[in-house]
Amino acid sequence: xxxxxxxxxxxxxxxxxxxxxxxxxxxxxxxxxxxxxxxxxxxxxxxxxxxxxxxxxxxxxxxxxxxxxxxxxxxxxxxxxxxxxxxxxxxxxxxxxxxxxxxxxxxxxxxxxxxxxxxxxxxxxxxxxxxxxxxxxxxxxxxxxxxxxxxxxxxxxxxxxxxxxxxxxxxxxxxxxxxxxxxxxxxxxxxxxxxxxxxxxxxxxxxxxxxxxxxxxxxxxxxxxxxxxxxxxxxxxxxxxxxxxxxxxxxxxxxxxxxxxxxxxxxxxxxxxxxxxxxxxxxxxxxxxxxxxxxxxxxxxxxxxxxxxxxxxxxxxxxxxxxxxxxxxxxxxxxxxxxxxxxxxxxxxxxxxxxxxxxxxxxxxxxxxxxxxxxxxxxxxxxxxxxxxxxxxxxxxxxxxxxxxxxxxxxxxxxxxxxxxxxxxxxxxxxxxxxxxxxxxxxxxxxxxxxxxxxxxxxxxxxxxxxxxxxxxxxxxxxxxxxxxxxxxxxxxxxxxxxxxxxxxxxxxxxxxxxxxxxxxxxxxxxxxxx
Numbered sequence: 001x002x003x004x005x006x007x008x009x010x011x012x013x014x015x016x017x018x019x020x021x022x023x024x025x026x027x028x029x030x031x032x033x034x035x036x037x038x039x040x041x042x043x044x045x046x047x048x049x050x051x052x053x054x055x056x057x058x059x060x061x062x063x064x065x066x067x068x069x070x071x072x073x074x075x076x077x078x079x080x081x082x083x084x085x086x087x088x089x090x091x092x093x094x095x096x097x098x099x100x101x102x103x104x105x106x107x108x109x110x111x112x113x114x115x116x117x118x119x120x121x122x123x124x125x126x127x128x129x130x131x132x133x134x135x136x137x138x139x140x141x142x143x144x145x146x147x148x149x150x151x152x153x154x155x156x157x158x159x160x161x162x163x164x165x166x167x168x169x170x171x172x173x174x175x176x177x178x179x180x181x182x183x184x185x186x187x188x189x190x191x192x193x194x195x196x197x198x199x200x201x202x203x204x205x206x207x208x209x210x211x212x213x214x215x216x217x218x219x220x221x222x223x224x225x226x227x228x229x230x231x232x233x234x235x236x237x238x239x240x241x242x243x244x245x246x247x248x249x250x251x252x253x254x255x256x257x258x259x260x261x262x263x264x265x266x267x268x269x270x271x272x273x274x275x276x277x278x279x280x281x282x283x284x285x286x287x288x289x290x291x292x293x294x295x296x297x298x299x300x301x302x303x304x305x306x307x308x309x310x311x312x313x314x315x316x317x318x319x320x321x322x323x324x325x326x327x328x329x330x331x332x333x334x335x336x337x338x339x340x341x342x343x344x345x346x347x348x349x350x351x352x353x354x355x356x357x358x359x360x361x362x363x364x365x366x367x368x369x370x371x372x373x374x375x376x377x378x379x380x381x382x383x384x385x386x387x388x389x390x391x392x393x394x395x396x397x398x399x400x401x402x403x404x405x406x407x408x409x410x411x412x413x414x415x416x417x418x419x420x421x422x423x424x425x426x427x428x429x430x431x432x433x434x435x436x437x438x439x440x441x442x443x444x445x446x447x448x449x450x451x452x453x454x455x456x457x458x459x460x461x462x463x464x465x466x467x468x469x470x471x472x473x474x475x476x477x478x479x480x481x482x483x484x485x486x487x488x489x490x491x492x493x494x495x496x497x498x499x500x501x502x503x504x505x506x507x508x509x510x511x512x513x514x515x516x517x518x519x520x521x522x523x524x525x526x527x528x529x530x531x
Contacts, residue, residue: 045069046101048094053110053139056131059120062090063110063136066097071106071145078150078321079140082109083133085295086158087206089116093155095304100314104322106146110136112158114211121214122207125161125185125242133166137173148172150321154313156180156302157268157295161244167256168247175257175320177313180295182269183260183277186239190224191270192476194439194460195503198381199268200225227503229464245277257284257320261309263292264339264481265385267378267501271480272424275350284320284329287350288312289482290337293385308337336422339388340484345422345529354423354527360491362429362522366408367513370506374407374496376443378458381501395455399447399492407496408514410524411447419485423527425457425478427493430517432471435510437464441499442476444524446483447490456491457481460502471515493524 047067055061068077080100082093090111097107113132114122123129133153140146152175153163160181167173182188189196189203204221207213213221220238223231240246251258258281262274271289278287288309290297301307312335318324332346334353347353379385379395388394402409427442439462445453457478466472485491495514497506516522 046098047071048098050090051143053108053136055113055118055120055135056128057120059113059128059132060118061110061113061132061136062117063108064090064094064097065140065144066094066101066107066109067144068101068104068106076145076147077104077106078152078317079106079108079144079146080152080154080317080321081133081136081140081163082107082153083112083129083155083159083162084109084115085156086112086203087115087210090118092302096301096310099304099310100317103314103318105317106140106144108136108140108144112162114207114213116210121212122217123214124217125158125165129162130165130169133162134170137170150174152176152317152321154179154317156298161185161242164244164251164258165242165247167254167258168244168251171254173254173256175259175317177259177261177316179261179298179309179313180263180266180269181260182273183243184245184273185243186236187273187276188269190236190239191272192459192461193464194462194505195224195227196267196460196501197225197503198501202268202381225503227505245280248280252282255283257316259286259288259313259316261288261290261297261312263294263297263385263389264289264479265292265388266294267381267385268294272477275424275480278334279350286312286316286328286333286335288335289480291339291385292389293382296386296389336482338420338482338484340482345482354529356528356530358419358526358528359523360410360412360493360526361516362410362493362514362524363516365513365515366404367511368404368406368408368496370438370497370510370512371504371508372406373498373500374402374494376402376407376441376445376494376496377499378441378443378455378501397443397445397453397455397494398451399445399453399494400451402494407494409492409494411490411492414488414490415485416487418487419491419526420529421456421481421483421485421526422529424480425527426525427474427476427478428525429474429522430471430515430520431463431474432469432513432515433463433466433510434468435507436466436468437505437507438462438466438497438510438512439502439504439506440474440495440497440512441502442478443494443496444478444526445492445494446485447492448486449488453492453494456483456485458499460499462505464505471517473520491526
């Protein structure tokens with residue numbers, strides 16, 4: 001296995017650099033085509049002031065308050081509280097806050113504890129962060145013309161997670177807009193029992209650059225990225241405590257109207273975990289998926305440009321805080337935007353997205369060596385899927401050139417008609433390892449006539465405690481997507497053992513054999529939407 005500390009140093013530098021490059025690109029990205037057009041802002045400017053709000057234990061939270069013009073003499077207004085994203089300063093939402101204030105909302109945005117000038121340490125959605133959100137609501141109701149019966153929360157990424165956790169613990173929160181967030185933190189960065197190395201390194205590196213990680217967080221990150229399996233139960237318990245799905249009963253009982261929005265290629269909080277979380281919600285709810293990587297689908301909105309995600313978030317609050325009959329609750333609640341066509345598709349629920357499926361048999365036996373990147377990989381965190389979003393350039397690999405010594409490759413027949421992949425592809429196979437531990441990564445490619453494959457989806461899988469030489473079954477869900485495969489193209493499944501996105505657990509010299517027993521055939525199931 002590779003030196004995990006060397007891996008941590010390289011992935012931290014690479015991931016942070018990629019995030020900075022991707023962030024710089026956002027300002028040049030074309031604005032998304034909105035659904036309903038945004039209403040013009042009011043002529044009078046909203047009032048903006050910067051304040052200190054005492055959070056949990058008296059910790060100072062730096063905040064800004066944006067109120068409608070003339071609010072001091074106009075009664076009460078619905079209020080929206082916006083916790084900042086990971087590593088972002090308190091002015092992150094100022095453009096959207098002004099638009100919301102112009103539409104008649106009191107908006108309070110605050111810097112999450114431990115970051116920038118706010119006090120305390122970074123707790124990653126821990127009890128202190130949940131208590132902070134309630135303290136901010138307390139302060140807002142006491143110091144602004146806010147209506148206590150019409151409180152909403154929203155945020156991007158870290159702000160989304162805190163908003164969901166707060167809604168589970170504070171009954172005053174009536175509506176939530178959770179953009180690029182998480183429902184299950186463990187399933188987000190430890191899916192397939194595999195550490196998402198670049199995601200973890202990016203979060204850790206950005207936290208150290210812009211804030212003060214708590215001792216607990218530093219220990220968890222060290223154990224996580226250093227593959228300290230002796231601490232696995234502790235790490236999982238830490239993440240479970242910070243997952244909104246853990247408090248699902250409270251969230252459903254409180255009944256807040258919840259909008260979830262995410263990107264298909266989110267390399268920090270993959271779409272699968274959000275879809276599963278959405279299906280378990282029982283109150284008013286809406287799920288939106290768009291092309292892009294982490295937080296890229298709403299990035300232009302943070303600059304004040306037209307943006308679908310923010311437009312629908314405001315429509316959501318207009319409906320569930322103001323009570324406006326604007327039709328958003330009459331639309332199909334699952335709204336998907338294809339990576340290929342750019343058009344929106346509506347579904348009654350998540351399970352209807354991939355209502356039909358096609359199985360590709362993975363016949364024969366294939367043995368590969370580990371510890372070498374075959375050339376098939378999922379790209380770079382925060383960057384590769386942003387390129388797919390804006391330039392239609394996903395990660396690619398040449399099927400003929402992939403070394404079969406290090407990659408197992410299966411291809412379907414050419415399709416006579418276009419295939420609309422929608423939802424979650426699932427791999428079922430039998431693996432025999434020469435070692436008790438190992439990691440494999442599965443990739444689904446759209447392969448053109450010249451053999452060049454465009455990445456449709458991928459996912460990692462790690463195993464421990466297997467008996468060397470004894471076959472065992474593997475069932476793996478690839479990350480959900482919406483992608484159109486052109487007529488005349490093939491689908492290919494590729495499996496290798498090294499990907500820069502993930503920590504690998506392959507001992508030196510290990511080999512993996514993939515087989516398809518007659519009693520338990522191997523296959524990949526492709527979810528399709530009928531033409």
